[in-house]
Amino acid sequence: MPPLLVLPATLVGLCLGSFVTTAALRSAHGEQALAGRSHCDGCGVSLGFARTTPVLAYVALRGVCADCGARIDPLHLAGEVAGGLIVGLAFYIAPCTRVAPLAALGLLLLASAVYDAKTRKLPDLLTFAVAALGAVLDAEQSMATLWLGLVAAAIALVLLEGLRRAFLWARRKPGLGFGDVKLVAALAVWLGLATPWAVVLASVLALGLALRRPSTDGRLAFGPWLAIGAFSAGMIREAHLWPALS
Numbered sequence: 046m047p048p049l050l051v052l053p054a055t056l057v058g059l060c061l062g063s064f065v066t067t068a069a070l071r072s073a074h075g076e077q078a079l080a081g082r083s084h085c086d087g088c089g090v091s092l093g094f095a096r097t098t099p100v101l102a103y104v105a106l107r108g109v110c111a112d113c114g115a116r117i118d119p120l121h122l123a124g125e126v127a128g129g130l131i132v133g134l135a136f137y138i139a140p141c142t143r144v145a146p147l148a149a150l151g152l153l154l155l156a157s158a159v160y161d162a163k164t165r166k167l168p169d170l171l172t173f174a175v176a177a178l179g180a181v182l183d184a185e186q187s188m189a190t191l192w193l194g195l196v197a198a199a200i201a202l203v204l205l206e207g208l209r210r211a212f213l214w215a216r217r218k219p220g221l222g223f224g225d226v227k228l229v230a231a232l233a234v235w236l237g238l239a240t241p242w243a244v245v246l247a248s249v250l251a252l253g254l255a256l257r258r259p260s261t262d263g264r265l266a267f268g269p270w271l272a273i274g275a276f277s278a279g280m281i282r283e284a285h286l287w288p289a290l291s
């Protein structure tokens with residue numbers, strides 16, 4: 046794609062990231078995800094255009110509502126930055142036929158990550174959409190790539206579900222959620238041979254956080270780390286920086 050398009054694409058990505066994060070947070074709070082005006086979670090006041098400007102509004106308000114002083118969830122800022130990175134990188138790295146499915150896949154992962162961070166659940170609908178976009182990206186390359194992706198997904202599903210059940214049987218408590226297993230399998234459709242690296246990267250990131258800030262109940266939402274690990278590994282592969290796995 047022409048380099049001149051990367052900056053406007055990143056700006057659009059910031060707005061899309063804001064929209065996706067707000068929808069996921071609303072859904073996690075049991076609200077209508079896509080309807081209604083943006084409002085403060087603390088006092089409910091409607092937010093005008095200036096107060097919904099991605100990144101700038103959060104920075105200008107120093108992360109608190111101007112009306113009630115309630116803390117604005119920092120996931121809003123993180124989601125906006127992530128949206129900018131996802132769409133900007135897709136435009137920077139990919140040929141034009143792959144930009145839209147890659148950006149959409151990244152934004153779906155962002156929605157899953159935000160929802161999981163709040164609820165420790167990964168919605169099946171988003172996971173299914175990730176698998177479908179992975180299949181579209183594979184088919185754009187070749188039918189052999191699509192078959193490889195489907196085989197990788199089946200292997201990931203069997204291996205990780207076996208591991209999850211073995212852990213549950215041995216320790217009598219869940220080590221890995223079934224939602225995580227399904228998301229890895231869905232990502233494997235796109236990632237193919239790079240899937241193990243995505244899981245390793247996600248595990249290292251999650252472990253790093255768990256060591257720095259242990260959660261009070263010993264549980265951890267793995268979805269956000271899986272999303273970051275998988276999108277990073279996938280984009281490195283898309284950029285052909287990983288010749289053995291391209």
Ligand SMILES: [Zn+2]
Pocket residue numbers: 085086087088089090110111112113114115
């Ligand atoms: Zn407020």
